[in-house]
Amino acid sequence: xxxxxxDVPLAGRKSNGVQxxxxxxxxxxxxxxxxxxxxxxxxxxxxxxxxxxxxxxxPVEDMDIDQQPGSNSKRKGRASMSNxxxxxxxxxxSEEDKPLSKRRRMSKGNARDASxxxxxxxxxVTKNARGKAVAAGKKPxxxxxxxxxxxxxxxxxxxEKLAKEKAVIEQRAAKEAKAIRKDEAKVPAKKRSKKPDSxxxxxxxxxxxxxxxxxxNGVSKVTPKQAKVTKALKKEDSxxxxKPxxxxxxxxxxxxxxxxxxxxxxxxKGKSLKKEDTEQDQEVEDEEExxxxxxxxxxxxxTTKWTTLEHAGVVFPPPYEPLPRNVKLLYDGKxxxxxxxxEEVATFFGSMLNSTxxxxxxxxxxxxxxxxxxxxxxxxxxxxxxxxxxxxxxxVKCDFKPIFEYFDAQRAEKKALPAAEKKxxxxxxxxxxxxxMYCMWDxxxxxxxxxxxxxxxxxxxxxxxxxxxxxxxxxxxxQITINIGKEAKVPAAPEGHRWKEVKHDQEGTWLAMWQExxxxxxxxxxxxxxxxxxxxxxxxxxxxxxxLKKHIDRIREDYTLELKDEVMANRQRATAVYxxxxxxxxxxxxxxxxxxxxxxxxxxxFEHVTLKPPNTVIFDFLxxxxxxxxxEVEVDMQVFKNxxxxxxxxxxxxxEIFDRLTTGSLNKHLSNYMPGLTAKVFRTYNASYTMSxxxxxxxxxxxxxxxxxxxxxxxxxxxxxxxHKRTVTAGxxxxxxxxxxxxxxxxxxxxxxxxxxxxxxPKLKKKDKRGSQFYELDEDLDQEWIKEHQTYLVEEQRQxxxxxxxxxxxxxxxxxxxxxxxxxxxxxxxxxxxxAQKFKRENKSGKVAAEGRGPTVEKLEQQLDKLDQRxxxxxxxxxxxENNKEVALGTSKINYIDPRxxxxxxxxxxxPIEKFFSKTLREKFDWAVKSVDEDWEF
Numbered sequence: 034x035x036x037x038x039x040d041v042p043l044a045g046r047k048s049n050g051v052q053x054x055x056x057x058x059x060x061x062x063x064x065x066x067x068x069x070x071x072x073x074x075x076x077x078x079x080x081x082x083x084x085x086x087x088x089x090x091x092p093v094e095d096m097d098i099d100q101q102p103g104s105n106s107k108r109k110g111r112a113s114m115s116n117x118x119x120x121x122x123x124x125x126x127s128e129e130d131k132p133l134s135k136r137r138r139m140s141k142g143n144a145r146d147a148s149x150x151x152x153x154x155x156x157x158v159t160k161n162a163r164g165k166a167v168a169a170g171k172k173p174x175x176x177x178x179x180x181x182x183x184x185x186x187x188x189x190x191x192x193e194k195l196a197k198e199k200a201v202i203e204q205r206a207a208k209e210a211k212a213i214r215k216d217e218a219k220v221p222a223k224k225r226s227k228k229p230d231s232x233x234x235x236x237x238x239x240x241x242x243x244x245x246x247x248x249x250n251g252v253s254k255v256t257p258k259q260a261k262v263t264k265a266l267k268k269e270d271s272x273x274x275x276k277p278x279x280x281x282x283x284x285x286x287x288x289x290x291x292x293x294x295x296x297x298x299x300x301x302k303g304k305s306l307k308k309e310d311t312e313q314d315q316e317v318e319d320e321e322e323x324x325x326x327x328x329x330x331x332x333x334x335x336t337t338k339w340t341t342l343e344h345a346g347v348v349f350p351p352p353y354e355p356l357p358r359n360v361k362l363l364y365d366g367k368x369x370x371x372x373x374x375x376e377e378v379a380t381f382f383g384s385m386l387n388s389t390x391x392x393x394x395x396x397x398x399x400x401x402x403x404x405x406x407x408x409x410x411x412x413x414x415x416x417x418x419x420x421x422x423x424x425x426x427x428x429v430k431c432d433f434k435p436i437f438e439y440f441d442a443q444r445a446e447k448k449a450l451p452a453a454e455k456k457x458x459x460x461x462x463x464x465x466x467x468x469x470m471y472c473m474w475d476x477x478x479x480x481x482x483x484x485x486x487x488x489x490x491x492x493x494x495x496x497x498x499x500x501x502x503x504x505x506x507x508x509x510x511x512q513i514t515i516n517i518g519k520e521a522k523v524p525a526a527p528e529g530h531r532w533k534e535v536k537h538d539q540e541g542t543w544l545a546m547w548q549e550x551x552x553x554x555x556x557x558x559x560x561x562x563x564x565x566x567x568x569x570x571x572x573x574x575x576x577x578x579x580x581l582k583k584h585i586d587r588i589r590e591d592y593t594l595e596l597k598d599e600v601m602a603n604r605q606r607a608t609a610v611y612x613x614x615x616x617x618x619x620x621x622x623x624x625x626x627x628x629x630x631x632x633x634x635x636x637x638x639f640e641h642v643t644l645k646p647p648n649t650v651i652f653d654f655l656x657x658x659x660x661x662x663x664x665e666v667e668v669d670m671q672v673f674k675n676x677x678x679x680x681x682x683x684x685x686x687x688x689e690i691f692d693r694l695t696t697g698s699l700n701k702h703l704s705n706y707m708p709g710l711t712a713k714v715f716r717t718y719n720a721s722y723t724m725s726x727x728x729x730x731x732x733x734x735x736x737x738x739x740x741x742x743x744x745x746x747x748x749x750x751x752x753x754x755x756x757h758k759r760t761v762t763a764g765x766x767x768x769x770x771x772x773x774x775x776x777x778x779x780x781x782x783x784x785x786x787x788x789x790x791x792x793x794x795p796k797l798k799k800k801d802k803r804g805s806q807f808y809e810l811d812e813d814l815d816q817e818w819i820k821e822h823q824t825y826l827v828e829e830q831r832q833x834x835x836x837x838x839x840x841x842x843x844x845x846x847x848x849x850x851x852x853x854x855x856x857x858x859x860x861x862x863x864x865x866x867x868x869a870q871k872f873k874r875e876n877k878s879g880k881v882a883a884e885g886r887g888p889t890v891e892k893l894e895q896q897l898d899k900l901d902q903r904x905x906x907x908x909x910x911x912x913x914x915e916n917n918k919e920v921a922l923g924t925s926k927i928n929y930i931d932p933r934x935x936x937x938x939x940x941x942x943x944x945p946i947e948k949f950f951s952k953t954l955r956e957k958f959d960w961a962v963k964s965v966d967e968d969w970e971f
Contacts, residue, residue: 058684059692060601069597072674199754202726207586214583337539338566342517344472344481344544346524347558348465350488350507353377360439363432364415369423372412378405378504381491383436391493391501400502401491402428408504452840453847472544472560480561481544486513492551497655503551512547542566563956572960575931577709578717579971584706585718589614596671602693608675609634609691609699613712616666617719617755619657620696620712632656634712635696640686648673716755720929723751725971728934733942736902738909740944744935745922752925765918772911776904778822780811783900788881790893797890816876823872830865834858927954931971932961941967 353373361368362379371379382392382401391397406425409415415423425431450458469484489507492500510530517523519537526532533547545558560566588610595607612618612634621633632641632654643651648670656662668676679690700711724747733743787808791797798805838861842852875881885892926935926949936958939946946955946962955962 057692058688060605060679060681060684062601063599064601064604064678066599068678069674072677195750195753198750199723202723203589205726206582206722207589210583210586217583338542339475339518339539341475341520342472342544343521344517344524345468345484346515346526347513347545348469348485349510349527350486356380356436356439360435362415362436363434364423364425365430366432367417367423368435369415369417369425371409371415375405375408375412375415377489378408379433380436380440381489381504383433384440385491386433386437387441391491394501396497396499397491397493397502398428400500401504402431404502404504451843451847453843474560474564474566477565479564479566482559482561482564482567484544484558486547487549487556500551506550508547508549514546516541516543516545561956562953563959567957568960571932571958574717575721575933577714578721578931580707581710581714581718582722582971584710588703588706596669596675604675605679605691605694606699606702608672608679609694610703610712611669611672614715614719615668616664617716618652619716620699633696635691635694635699637690638686639680639684639688639690642676642680642690644673644677644680646673650676717929717931720751720755720925721931721934721971723754724748724925724930724934727751728938728941729970731938733938736905736909737944737948738906740942741948742909742912743942744938744944744949748922748926748930749920751930752920752922755925755929769911769915772907772914774822776907776911777811777813777818779900779904779907781814781819781822783897783904784810784814785875785881786893786896786900789883789888790890792880792883793888793893794890820876823869823876827865827869827872830868831862834861834865837861932958933965933969934971936961936965937967937969940965 355373356376362371362376362383363369382405386392409425415425417423466484470481471478472481473479486508487505490505492498492503492505494501510526511533513532514534514536515523515532516536516538523532523535543557543559546555548555592607592610592614595603596611598604598607609620613620619633621636632638633656637652637654641652641654643653645651648667650666650668650673652662652664652666654662676690679692684690696712703710703712727747727750731743731747733740791808798808801807835858838853838858845852871882883893932950932954935949936946938944939949950958950962
């Protein structure tokens with residue numbers, strides 16, 4: 034038998050999670066044809082599987098699962114995923130029974146909590162009081178119920194629509210791959226550029242770009258017009274600004290330049306500083322020439338990443354400040370005194386008592402208390418008021434409330450500071466950190482991303498991480514390695530300390546590094562997301578996916594044939610590639626004993642896969658970041674049969690399904706098709722190619738809101754096809770209700786305007802061709818809702834006045850002027866009282882007096898048109914939000930869809946890029962925004 038590393042099972046090398054008794058069971062070396070034929074005869078025929086479309090996705094309460102050989106009971110493997118605790122959320126209080134006026138008065142913090150529910154890091158599994166996975170007493174939502182903006186009366190199920198669409202896209206991909214190779218074969222060998230035998234030799238774009246002559250050091254001459262474009266692209270996000278920036282920023286042909294062309298500075302004269310722009314940002318824009326590395330044909334990717342490098346090092350967190358003498362940890366109801374090191378650890382837990390999700394987690398409590406006791410032993414333990422030693426043995430006797438109350442008061446005090454004081458403190462902090470914000474990389478000023486050393490605290494982790502609650506130790510200079518140029522001045526370590534090491538690693542793109550104590554992982558200080566180095570990394574990632582376009586047909590043909598291979602290792606590999614390609618499964622890497630029990634395709638165990646005849650497969654395991662991955666899919670009959678063979682007795686819980694395959698051997702096989710090809714490239718390719726195909730056939734018309742919805746619909750299809758889905762968030766219903774109230778509020782405003790028109794011209798109702806029905810109250814509105822809405826409007830007016838009054842007084846105080854008296858506030862509040870009286874008169878008389886300067890019917894008609902447009906836009910937003918409730922658009926758009934495709938849509942349909950990319954993303958994908966025009970193709 035071969036001793037190849039490819040044949041060594043993962044389970045045999047490292048135990049991970051539940052293991053079967055004795056030695057792990059392995060699959061046979063080969064699969065007899067007789068077994069294939071017997072299984073074909075035994076299995077019921079099934080229709081051809083939908084290509085890579087999920088049936089269900091999300092948490093479940095009960096599942097039909099395979100039973101262990103010789104066992105009549107269901108497995109307990111899935112129950113182990115819960116940790117038996119209620120993670121009570123502070124936002125769980127229902128708002129359903131509250132009146133509209135109160136329900137709407139949300140703090141900004143709550144609003145953020147609601148919006149943050151779009152995060153892709155939210156676990157798919159929810160828990161009940163006992164920690165059991167639940168989904169409101171039912172299975173995950175059927176994919177047919179997931180709307181993507183299709184009409185509800187459509188007779189064709191969504192699953193079938195997407196399956197057909199994906200099948201067409203795969204057929205088109207195969208034809209394109211053959212066409213590309215055919216065209217390349219026609220080009221004489223001499224004319225073809227030779228590629229180096231390196232891992233990154235696929236950075237050459239597939240699509241032929243407009244001819245560009247070499248530019249000196251990649252610096253393009255920037256005209257005043259182009260400088261304006263650069264300026265425009267850095268504007269703040271604005272929902273009201275529909276003027277497209279991308280139309281003026283479309284890629285231009287640089288003029289031919291000689292190698293000796295002098296560097297030309299970007300002209301940005303007259304540019305005003307935005308509030309969020311730092312002085313250093315402005316300095317960079319004013320002094321540095323625009324460096325278009327993506328247009329520089331001489332910019333290779335050799336081993337040397339830089340020639341000269343200068344930076345100021347890292348910023349350490351402030352030293353620990355001991356608690357006041359009257360603030361103590363209580364043990365068994367009595368205050369105890371701790372050494373500063375132990376007291377600091379106690380504050381880590383005490384300051385976060387409001388984070389019940391963590392502090393009520395038994396694993397979090399256990400890990401924290403174990404580390405806390407270790408530190409107590411090292412520092413002499415705890416003492417009572419008399420100086421007698423106190424043994425802290427039980428976590429339940431520890432009372433951290435005094436510590437929490439102290440920190441809570443500190444937070445409230447900081448929040449209550451006047452705006453001027455906050456501004457002053459921020460300016461002082463920025464001044465201290467200014468030298469660390471930028472580095473000089475090959476003589477070019479580059480922004481540093483994370484120059485702050487992470488402060489000590491408690492490790493939280495994601496999902497169900499086994500080390501959650503462990504103490505993250507304070508990082509000392511002696512742990513930090515500095516990477517800097519040989520000729521550069523090495524930044525000084527804090528007084529009394531020294532660096533661990535100073536390196537001059539020109540192959541590395543890091544500035545500093547250290548090893549943290551929780552997972553022994555290395556932390557790096559890198560350049561910011563909008564730097565050249567980071568941009569090149571993203572660029573290469575998507576160019577590699579574009580390169581896969583040439584080979585995808587051969588890969589799919591080969592693994593389809595190998596699904597029936599007699600050699601077990603080949604069949605397992607083919608099945609794994611099928612699952613990775615069709616269902617976007619991650620390849621998965623081996624984990625150590627103390628690492629989170631997360632898996633991927635190659636490390637799937639017996640208990641992670643459930644088979645339901647004729648061809649349905651259920652995946653249920655902890656995926657990346659310890660987040661539960663649940664997916665129910667239909668697969669090709671041959672794949673279903675293979676999985677059954679891979680799970681054949683005597684295999685049981687803990688045994689590897691793909692025991693003849695490793696991630697390394699899989700990637701080594703894939704690199705035979707294309708240098709540098711790994712399993713993760715398939716996710717990027719499938720998302721980008723699907724989006725490219727949808728954009729190619731798209732004809733987006735109508736208003737800005739309609740165009741944005743068209744883009745989101747395409748993005749949504751990509752997310753569903755690539756299995757980037759999520760469960761409906763807890764706050765979704767409340768968010769939709771709030772949005773519905775806003776639309777109703779606009780309809781009420783529209784009705785008032787119509788009544789004003791009748792007040793000005795009473796006979797208008799009879800003369801108007803739109804009929805008397807036009808002036809009636811909208812059917813969505815009733816008197817009870819109107820009164821609640823009026824109360825809300827009055828209260829909103831009061832809050833605005835009070836806020837403005839407080840702000841004016843702060844300004845006066847900061848400028849040394851006398852503050853306004855409370856009487857002034859009372860006079861200002863009379864406006865809100867008048868509004869309340871006005872609504873009272875309108876409700877009684879049924880008439881609305883015309884408002885504004887010189888009101889006329891014509892002016893009021895214009896107001897109606899504007900209100901109609903706002904209602905239309907908001908209705909599109911509501912529909913879009915409802916459609917997005919089960920789909921993680923951000924995952925696809927940011928990580929897997931080539932950003933240049935979003936830029937293409939933006940320029941092709943005249944939609945500002947700000948509508949799709951935030952300021953941070955525009956900086957991150959600056960290379961994409963500036964490098965393509967509307968005709969570019971993936």
